[in-house]
Amino acid sequence: MVKLTFGLIVLLVVSAIPATVLAQVPAGRWEIVHMTGDSSAQTNFFPGGFSTYLYSDGSGDGTDTASNSICIMSSYNVTPSWISLGGNSYQITFAVDNEGLGPNVTFIYTGAYSASTPVPGDLALLIPAITGTYYTTGDASACSTATMASPGTFIATFLPDLSSGSSSGSLDSGNTQGGQPFDNTVSTTITFSVPPSPGKLAGTVSLATNPTFNQNACFASTAGVPNALTINASLSSQVGILETIYAQGLDSQGSATTLLLQGYSANLYTTENNTDETANQLTSTEWAAGAAIGEDDPDLTETQGIGADGVSSDGTNNAIVVYYNVIGGVCDGAGGSDAPFHFLSGHPVPHQQHKPHRRSPVRRLPRVPDPRAAAPVSVRIRIN
Numbered sequence: 001m002v003k004l005t006f007g008l009i010v011l012l013v014v015s016a017i018p019a020t021v022l023a024q025v026p027a028g029r030w031e032i033v034h035m036t037g038d039s040s041a042q043t044n045f046f047p048g049g050f051s052t053y054l055y056s057d058g059s060g061d062g063t064d065t066a067s068n069s070i071c072i073m074s075s076y077n078v079t080p081s082w083i084s085l086g087g088n089s090y091q092i093t094f095a096v097d098n099e100g101l102g103p104n105v106t107f108i109y110t111g112a113y114s115a116s117t118p119v120p121g122d123l124a125l126l127i128p129a130i131t132g133t134y135y136t137t138g139d140a141s142a143c144s145t146a147t148m149a150s151p152g153t154f155i156a157t158f159l160p161d162l163s164s165g166s167s168s169g170s171l172d173s174g175n176t177q178g179g180q181p182f183d184n185t186v187s188t189t190i191t192f193s194v195p196p197s198p199g200k201l202a203g204t205v206s207l208a209t210n211p212t213f214n215q216n217a218c219f220a221s222t223a224g225v226p227n228a229l230t231i232n233a234s235l236s237s238q239v240g241i242l243e244t245i246y247a248q249g250l251d252s253q254g255s256a257t258t259l260l261l262q263g264y265s266a267n268l269y270t271t272e273n274n275t276d277e278t279a280n281q282l283t284s285t286e287w288a289a290g291a292a293i294g295e296d297d298p299d300l301t302e303t304q305g306i307g308a309d310g311v312s313s314d315g316t317n318n319a320i321v322v323y324y325n326v327i328g329g330v331c332d333g334a335g336g337s338d339a340p341f342h343f344l345s346g347h348p349v350p351h352q353q354h355k356p357h358r359r360s361p362v363r364r365l366p367r368v369p370d371p372r373a374a375a376p377v378s379v380r381i382r383i384n
Contacts, residue, residue: 010268010288026130026156027198028160030051031049031050031156031157031290033048033294034047037145041070045070047068049154052080058082061080061199064199064237065239070143071105073101074101087112092108094106094107102142109130117131121296127157127314127315129158130155133154134152157291157292159240165192171188171207171211173185181334188207190204201244202231211331213334219331220249221252228249232258243262243320244262245260247259247261260327263323264321265316265317266288266290266313267290267312267313267319268286268288269310270287271287272285276289282321291314291317323335
């Protein structure tokens with residue numbers, strides 16, 4: 001497990017659930033979380049499950065799909081697929097080839113889709129999700145007790161694609177916790193555009209001022225304004241609650257450089273006495289949890305009086321917690337774990353149904369290829 005030292009930002013974005021979701025199901029972004037059926041070793045680490053993107057042809061994104069499962073031991077080794085069982089019922093399968101590092105296993109999920117699934121912690125909040133049972137084949141005893149005869153249960157939360165709109169805030173300096181942040185805080189805007197293919201991300205990243213690192217200006221500029229960085233849609237992805245953005249351009253000396261933003265769609269809540277050991281602490285009183293059922297902790301609504309804030313963003317991209325790092329150029333290696341920022345871009349779009357939550361948030365990011373490497377590098381990241 002690699003500890004992340006990228007700088008932290010928090011993005012609040014607008015994301016609507018498309019009216020055609022039901023017709024497309026289960027194509028799109030899904031965050032699958034095990035509610036029961038994990039082994040004790042798995043639950044001590046994190047709930048099992050997958051962050052994935054499923055395609056309309058019955059296949060899925062086998063490159064960027066990520067998992068917390070301790071049964072998955074190799075890189076780029078997960079093959080998602082799905083079939084319709086009729087009506088609103090579907091079967092989603094993840095075949096795992098551990099390439100000799102462990103037993104090959106398969107996770108098979110069977111469930112029913114509803115556009116109005118109640119969110120634990122705020123049962124009046126209704127979001128699109130698939131609920132059902134799952135079992136494993138192969139030797140998955142390290143992570144799961146689920147079998148065909150005695151299956152576990154799961155919930156898969158649907159999240160809309162990021163394909164328009166913008167988000168803005170800042171890339172921070174300050175408390176690095178072992179990282180190396182920019183010398184100065186920089187206001188930043190991410191503008192999303194329609195990606196060339198499902199599951200990818202496209203757009204631009206604009207910086208209001210040029211950040212410096214060890215007194216070196218990091219990016220090329222025109223008339224003193226940093227040139228916008230272009231999001232490389234072939235590398236950038238959105239799977240489950242996870243987003244990975246490779247924003248590419250030139251440094252101040254004309255060398256290729258990449259601003260890497262890695263993060264997850266989140267719930268944000270405030271408390272001075274957080275009891276969820278797996279929550280991501282953003283400030284002394286602010287915490288983040290994955291914006292999906294099972295990733296947040298509905299018990300906090302009763303024990304800490306947080307109310308619906310801890311689950312209000314479930315199934316949306318309204319808030320994104322992001323960590324940054326610079327790859328290449330004169331600012332290569334810049335990044336840290338810093339104070340977050342918040343922003344609003346336009347007006348949030350409510351769920352399909354929202355009348356007057358939380359379990360453990362994601363502490364891993366997807367496997368990310370380093371553009372400098374000759375071959376992709378597998379990284380499983382834990383954020384503290």
